Amino acid sequence: MGNPIDPARALETVDVRIKKELADVALNAAKANGASYADVRIGRYLNQFTVTRENKVLNIANTESYGVGIRVLANGCWGFAATNEVTKDAIAKTAIRAVAVAKANAKIGGAPVQLAPQKGYGEVNWKTPIEKNAFEVPVKEKVDLLLSANAAAMAGGANYVNSVLFAVNEQKYFASTDGSYIDQDIHRIYPSFTVTRIDPKAGSFETRRSLSTPGGMGYEYLTPLENEKVGGITTRYKKRYDILEDIKFATKQAGEKLTAKSVEPGKYDLVLDPSHLWLTIHESVGHPTELDRVLGYEANYAGTSFLTLDKWKSGKFNFGNDKVNIVGDKLQVGSLGAVGYDDEGVKCKKWDIIKNGILVNYQAIRDQAHILGLKESQGCCYSDHWSDVQFQRMPNVSLQPGKTPLSVDDMIKNVEKGIYIIGDGSFSIDQQRYNFQFGGQLFYEIKNGKIAGMLNDVAYQANTQEFWNSTAQICDERDYRLGGAFNDGKGQPGQSSAVSHGSSTTRFNGVNVINTKRKIG
Template sequence: MKRKDFLYLTGMGISASMLSRIPVFGSPVLPGHDMSPVDVALKKRMADVVLNAARSKGATYTDVRIGRYLNQFVVTRENKVENIVDTQSYGMGIRVIANGCWGFAATDKLDNDSIAKAAELAVAIAKENARIQTDPVQLVPQKGHGEVSWKTPIERNAFEVPMKEKTDLLLSVNDAAMKGGANYVNSILFLVNEQKYFASTDGSYIDQDIHRIWPLFAVTKIDSKTGKFETRQSLSAPRGMGYEYMTPRESDKIKGVTTLYKDRYDMLEDARAAATQADQKLKAKSVEAGKYDLVLDPSHLWLTIHESVGHPTELDRVLGYEANFAGTSFLTLDKWESKKFNFGSKNVNIVADKTQVGSLGAVGYDDEGVEAKKWDIIKDGILVNYQAIRDQAHIIGLKESQGCCYSQSWQDVQFQRMANISLQPGKVPMGVNDMIKNVEKGIYIIGDSSFSIDQQRYNFQFSGQLYYEIKNGKIVGMLNDVAYQSNTQEFWNSCAAVCDANDYRLGGSFFDGKGQPMQASAVSHGSSTALFKGVNVINTARKI
């Protein structure tokens, strides 16, 4: 993002705490601009110009991505709309192999001469890179798909929903929180539409229309006597859905200490609960440090899965490609080769899945033209696989890519990104209440918050939004100042039970950061509520 765009968008009045959770790409555009996809026939003609130009200059492989990326931000605070911003980014990225080496170039000038010159530049860069590269790129085979298309299965395009309907919803959310006793409330609706076209010398011409939505808010309650304050952020999960996500259904409600949702989201009910719970947090007792059994809700556990399972099983991290920026991984190749590395207990079954409907990472094809897949990462507690793309797959003996290559935009080169990584539900019928009734001394944690993890994704600390004390199988009240510490292997080996599929829900991130220059991707992580025995809990209260 350009500095002028950053200043423009941050000047909208988004609170600092919420802005840090939202990536912004593209340049602001006027309201009412045309958001319909570019004609497929035109994109194919442009792609063929690139493929032919690159081949004529000596490229042995070429792929071209034509991308139109649309974002919409609806920002409110208390009783007013602070801003509405649409952004757009449109252009082409060209990746080639020449003399056994990668080259990349991009352009937003899409006339024939400009895109042909960009293709020639990509080939020239590859040839220069080849001067210092000792091992040529090895791509596993990929059969061309011909002309195909894929679209997120949405019921209602959120970009086409009248703006008044969206602002009325957010203002009613704010009003509900204020009537519930909140002192301050911010709410935001963030929409994404990726219109992507991929073509390659393998014979693929793939058109995709991808939609994502993220409603979020932050409610703050102040104790007028002490000046202390507590905040409760929304328990929504960003989703690969249309505006139907904002239409709650009775069947999606999960009753418990607070009402949570499976595939739809009741933002109003969550705001009302948030105001009450922020007040309860002010009065909650501070936790006593020690060992506890933890009952972790999917709204919390998704982040622990993301950091301690998703990242360390990315093959580029394992190989050291990310070492300079984001670190490496404790899950080295020898652990996978042994076929017996004990990652977790037998209750731990984790899959990677780019096909999961409603997830952030769901696509028909990745940014190398590989059809989306599902595969095992951890099976019965044993490390069985990683996440790999076309130029990595041969390293671990795969005959095809796992289809997890992605770029945040047309102007950035695609590389290995995290698939949806999820903990599978337990096979024995079990709900949250069934799990809690067997816990003598524990804490039930809901929602995500701060975390810290080392550069090998091994030693970590996580906290949440809401904490409830469990004594002798019953919830006895709210706690505060809770965080837990462990290492990845110890933590996942302490997993004693996972609730069944009726409790399975998705969490996720719109902005998983990786690479240099850094790119953001959107990814979901699903689970049912899970029980972890004897985890070390610390008190995070500041001592003054």
């Protein structure tokens, strides 16, 4: 959804005064044609992909997409239209078309839209707090870094290696009839690689993917800080990432996986690293607490939800035990979901979803807030493109760290029979977000409080309630880290959003582990 551009054009900007003039054209045209409310999003979306394999550059792509999306309320119904012709005349016509769509929708019937009140903020701006714009860094510098990482992997015994650097800049301007004119400059970055090692005698291979975290940061993410390292089996980072060091560990660990013993199925205490646990949080907490899924309005990609309104209304639904505190958060610095204002012009915030194990809230936007008796939106509305309508999307959903000082090493010392899991892998979850199975990248057997060696073919199975009720210990905030993804899919037509999930290393007792090895013959 973008056109190729010269990298230098990525540093160009659109004057905010011009964007305000264009926005006013849309708002005035919508109101003049019968809209009771209107908002307009002027979006310029920039992506850069740098892709390498071994000692070769496979692709360098720079894309730009620029256009306007207009959403209106007329006769109690939503209407939406978009255009890539960013002129006053085209924008006025698009606003009139959006009103016509709303009026046509109103003829179908249904309850009128109820919008939560939202004050106008006037002219404001917000920018991801970056130190170095990734688009300002020469392509050669990025290529040299990736090829250096590949060379380190090949020198360490890798048979194949590929690495990618993905940079995103969303320049988003929002205006509404509430009186907001919000200019935002949002940056995200994701370095990644996959190392493959082969055992030709056994006819087998193993891989280890990077343990990097995509984040709402600039190129400074690739400048490691010594005091941010966390010791242990794998080198981990809280805010910065050392791709050269990670790829050396990855190459060694991929080789170790070739000779690791296969797991014996059974009940184990699991010690889950944040690089793994983020995905379990995403699937078993993030998706089922999206209010549109709870109501059955949304079922694409991830189904509906077992967390129906009656469970929330009871005020005592036991989602997990009292150690489990999970928040929605659009403010956390460095996270993928961090913005100042959402795509409805709502100032972002942080709120409780699971409190001491009890379901206390969901994720809601302006036209859903009244269902929960909320006086305002929670600020989690998002569209992945100017040409798509905004709707409820997952904020950063994170497990809060433990309050008692506890390190990973101390946690492992208390485990008699367990598995330490690092990195995300394949997963499966049902359409109610209840029964699930998760794999990972690295698995280490724990015996009598000590790491006893690497395992293979590990996956664990549980249902959401029994899993979160098995929470035994959570490391303190010193171990808190983010994981996440750029490609959280939802909607029809489908949209993708970027979202992070934070946690500290967490222990879950008595979880069922299966052996995933495929037997032939």
